[in-house]
Amino acid sequence: MNTPFTEEQLRAALSSVSYPGFRRDILSFGLVKEVAVDGADVKVQLVLSTADSKIPAQLRTEIEIALQAIPGVGQVKVLIDVQAPVAAPSAGPVPLAGVRHVIAVASGKGGVGKSTVAVNLAIALQQAGAAVGLCDCDLYGPSVALMCGANERPSANEQDQIIPVERHGLKLMSMGLLLEGDAPAVLRGPMVTRYTQQFLRQVAWGELDYLILDLPPGTGDIQLTIVQTIPLSGTILVTTPQEVALLDVRKAASMFRKTNVPILGIVENMSYFLSPEDGKRHAIFGTGGGAREAERLGVPLLGEVPMEPAIGHSGDVGEPFLAGKKETQSEAANVIARVAARLREMLP
Numbered sequence: 001m002n003t004p005f006t007e008e009q010l011r012a013a014l015s016s017v018s019y020p021g022f023r024r025d026i027l028s029f030g031l032v033k034e035v036a037v038d039g040a041d042v043k044v045q046l047v048l049s050t051a052d053s054k055i056p057a058q059l060r061t062e063i064e065i066a067l068q069a070i071p072g073v074g075q076v077k078v079l080i081d082v083q084a085p086v087a088a089p090s091a092g093p094v095p096l097a098g099v100r101h102v103i104a105v106a107s108g109k110g111g112v113g114k115s116t117v118a119v120n121l122a123i124a125l126q127q128a129g130a131a132v133g134l135c136d137c138d139l140y141g142p143s144v145a146l147m148c149g150a151n152e153r154p155s156a157n158e159q160d161q162i163i164p165v166e167r168h169g170l171k172l173m174s175m176g177l178l179l180e181g182d183a184p185a186v187l188r189g190p191m192v193t194r195y196t197q198q199f200l201r202q203v204a205w206g207e208l209d210y211l212i213l214d215l216p217p218g219t220g221d222i223q224l225t226i227v228q229t230i231p232l233s234g235t236i237l238v239t240t241p242q243e244v245a246l247l248d249v250r251k252a253a254s255m256f257r258k259t260n261v262p263i264l265g266i267v268e269n270m271s272y273f274l275s276p277e278d279g280k281r282h283a284i285f286g287t288g289g290g291a292r293e294a295e296r297l298g299v300p301l302l303g304e305v306p307m308e309p310a311i312g313h314s315g316d317v318g319e320p321f322l323a324g325k326k327e328t329q330s331e332a333a334n335v336i337a338r339v340a341a342r343l344r345e346m347l348p
C-alpha cells in the first residue's frame, strides 16, 4: 500500500526517542518489536523490562509526538508490553539494576594498555569517592585479576549470582577468576556469546556509580555481545601514538558508532618517555597521533599517559600504580586522575 511517508522516516523518528535516563534510543536498545502501517495509521509495539510505571507512559507520549511530526501520519497507536525486570537476558540491552554508568575501555589493537588504563581509571574514580566495579571481559587473556592481585575464586549468593571479589576498594570480576587453566581456548563462536551474556548479567554488583569494562582488543564477538547485552554510557578508546594503533582505533570507533555507543574520548598511552636522567620527553612512538585521531573522530583527547617503568612492574606484582596513593610524583598517575575527573563531569 502506498503511504505518504516512508519506513525510513518512521525509523528515524523512533530513533530520536531515548530511553528515560539514557542517551540511547529505543530502537537501538531493541525495545521496538513491531511497526505496522495501515493506510496513514501507524501502530508501534514495544517490549519493556522495567519496574518504573512512569517509563511506559513517558515513552508513549514521546513516540506519539515523534511520529505525528511526520507529514501524512494519521493515528498513532503505541502498545507497550511491560515484562518483569529480571526477565529475558536475551531481550536486547537491558540496564544492569543498581549500576549508574557502564563504561567500556576498548581499543582496536592489542597491547596498547587498555587493561592498565581500565584498572587505574577505576581506582582513580574510587579515590574520588565513587562506588566502582571493574569487569574483565577478556575471555582469552584476562589480566585484570592479575593486575589487581586477585586470585581467589568468587562465591555465589542465594540467587545464583556471582559475588565480585573486593580489591583496592573496587568490586572486581574477571572471567579469569572463573576459568581454570587453558579452558578459555575451547570457547568459540556462539559459546563466547552465551558465556559473555551470562557473565555480564549474573554478577551481583550491587549499587555502583561506575562499572568499568575492560574489553579484549578488536571488534569481535565479545565486543558485539557486550553492546547488545547491556546499555553502555560510553566507551573510552585507548591507543598508542603509532599509526597501526590509530588505524585500528578507527575500526573500533566505527563499530561503536554503528551500535550507538557514545565515544567519550581517546586516551593516548605510551605517549612519551620522561627520562629520569635529563628530565626530557622522548617521543618513542611519534607525537600527536592521539590528538589527530580525536579531532578526526570529533571526540575529546582525554589524556596522554607517559611510559613509566613502574607501570609495567606494578601490573606484574598486582599492585596498580594508583592504588593507595594520594600524592604522587608519577605523571602517568596524574594524567589518569585527570581523566577520571573529566569522566565524572561527563557522566555525573
Ligand SMILES: Nc1ncnc2c1ncn2[C@@H]1O[C@H](COP(=O)(O)OP(=O)(O)OP(=O)(O)O)[C@@H](O)[C@H]1O
Residues within 6 Å of the ligand: 107, 109, 110, 111, 112, 113, 114, 115, 116, 117, 138, 141, 143, 215, 216, 217, 269, 270, 305, 306, 307, 308, 309, 311, 312, 313, 315, 316, 332
Ligand atoms: N604507560 C605505560 N608505561 C609502561 N608500561 C606500560 C604502560 N601502559 C601499559 N604498559 C605495559 O604494557 C603491557 C600491555 O599493557 P596492557 O595489558 O594494559 O594492554 P592491553 O591493551 O590491555 O593488552 P591486551 O590487548 O592484551 O588486553 C603491560 O605489560 C603493561 O604493564
Ligand SMILES: [Mg+2]
Residues within 6 Å of the ligand: 114, 115, 116, 138, 143, 214, 215, 216
Ligand atoms: Mg587487556
